[in-house]
Amino acid sequence: MEKVYQLNQNQRSITLSEAIDNKEFPFHRDKAVSAKTPSIHFVNGFQIPIIGLGTYDMPTNQSVMDNIINVAIDIGYRHIDTAYIYQNEEMIGKTLRDIFANNKTKREDLFITSKVWSTYHKRSAVAEALKLSLNNLGLDYLDLALIHWPIAVRSGTGYLWPLDENNQTLDDDISVVETWKGMEDAYRLGLAKSIGVSNFNSEQLSRVLKHTFIKPVVNQFEIHPYLSQEKLVEFCHNNSIQVIAYCPIGKAHKGLLNEPILTTIASNNNKTVPQVMLRWLIQRDIIIIPKTSKTYRLSENFNIFDFQLTDEEMTEIFKLNKNMRFINPIEAINNKEYPFNREF
Numbered sequence: 001m002e003k004v005y006q007l008n009q010n011q012r013s014i015t016l017s018e019a020i021d022n023k024e025f026p027f028h029r030d031k032a033v034s035a036k037t038p039s040i041h042f043v044n045g046f047q048i049p050i051i052g053l054g055t056y057d058m059p060t061n062q063s064v065m066d067n068i069i070n071v072a073i074d075i076g077y078r079h080i081d082t083a084y085i086y087q088n089e090e091m092i093g094k095t096l097r098d099i100f101a102n103n104k105t106k107r108e109d110l111f112i113t114s115k116v117w118s119t120y121h122k123r124s125a126v127a128e129a130l131k132l133s134l135n136n137l138g139l140d141y142l143d144l145a146l147i148h149w150p151i152a153v154r155s156g157t158g159y160l161w162p163l164d165e166n167n168q169t170l171d172d173d174i175s176v177v178e179t180w181k182g183m184e185d186a187y188r189l190g191l192a193k194s195i196g197v198s199n200f201n202s203e204q205l206s207r208v209l210k211h212t213f214i215k216p217v218v219n220q221f222e223i224h225p226y227l228s229q230e231k232l233v234e235f236c237h238n239n240s241i242q243v244i245a246y247c248p249i250g251k252a253h254k255g256l257l258n259e260p261i262l263t264t265i266a267s268n269n270n271k272t273v274p275q276v277m278l279r280w281l282i283q284r285d286i287i288i289i290p291k292t293s294k295t296y297r298l299s300e301n302f303n304i305f306d307f308q309l310t311d312e313e314m315t316e317i318f319k320l321n322k323n324m325r326f327i328n329p330i331e332a333i334n335n336k337e338y339p340f341n342r343e344f
């Protein structure tokens with residue numbers, strides 16, 4: 001029987017052959033990303049490997065980047081998370097070009113995410129931002145393009161995060177709905193196979209779902225045991241929006257790494273605390289993108305598919321929640337789309 005796909009928030013089911021004839025669906029391949037990595041399906045039929053390599057704050061050295069990505073691929077990583085603002089897309093692109101030239105991995109076997117920065121929120125600027133990322137990466141499509149933040153800041157100042165004399169962001173009055181329409185345009189141009197958002201709260205997601213045609217396949221936001229995000233995860237999953245956790249090991253915060261309940265669960269399972277934190281997320285059907293610049297930690301973070309946390313262990317970890325954020329752009333607290341004024 002032919003597999004059923006869904007194209008938009010109206011959840012109309014279509015088959016693959018209908019989909020590839022549809023101008024909203026510019027890619028003609030139902031690709032399976034990796035044989036080695038478990039994947040999660042998006043509502044549009046594409047798959048995302050459940051673990052990816054985060055790249056924020058990687059060393060700014062080409063040979064280090066080459067080494068990390070090559071070792072990651074050897075281990076089984078097939079998913080890389082970057083962003084225009086990380087200013088490492090060119091370096092990652094150079095690594096990828098060499099990998100493709102050496103036939104180590106094919107482009108279609110990798111899943112690459114990048115993000116539209118807040119100075120590119122006008123509808124007409126979104127495709128331009130993604131073309132810059134694609135040019136940096138040396139790719140002709142992204143697997144996933146995200147709106148990095150719901151917050152629009154002023155463009156043309158020469159800064160990516162322009163601040164006034166009171167250290168508040170210089171804002172641009174652009175709604176998330178306008179920016180999402182730009183994402184839909186970019187999708188129709190074939191710049192990305194799937195489009196989604198990051199750091200959106202439930203109200204912003206509801207507005208996008210109500211006023212636009214193509215549904216975001218994913219919301220990427222901060223989740224770890226000190227910020228369990230149960231309500232936002234439930235809201236996303238109930239709306240067929242997958243969830244990607246950033247800071248999935250809580251930035252290796254010392255308090256978390258030494259939390260007695262986590263160290264006990266880790267030792268009971270012959271695992272490390274970071275492995276327990278990552279396992280807790282994937283058992284909630286959440287995609288994870290831990291970052292490390294240490295090759296020995298790449299395998300530690302990947303080696304989480306051979307054990308299972310019990311319901312009691314899952315519950316104990318949920319009890320650690322203290323709604324504590326490591327990432328909070330408080331300079332933008334007065335921006336009308338600042339996302340963290342609501343409970344979720």
Ligand SMILES: NC(=O)c1ccc[n+]([C@@H]2O[C@H](COP(=O)([O-])OP(=O)(O)OC[C@H]3O[C@@H](n4cnc5c(N)ncnc54)[C@H](OP(=O)(O)O)[C@@H]3O)[C@@H](O)[C@H]2O)c1
Pocket residue numbers: 053054055056057081082148198199220221245246247248249250251252274289290291292293294297300301327
């Ligand atoms: N959408 C957004 O707004 C947003 C925001 C933040 C992050 N992100 C994405 O999410 C990714 C992950 O988040 P993150 O980098 O902020 O935090 P994270 O992955 O939770 O933590 C990274 C930190 O943990 C350390 N680490 C990694 N593995 C470890 C291990 N096994 N044992 C001990 N320490 C370990 C790393 O140090 P070493 O490098 O020294 O190993 C680094 O200091 C980012 O890289 C980025 O791609 C997205």
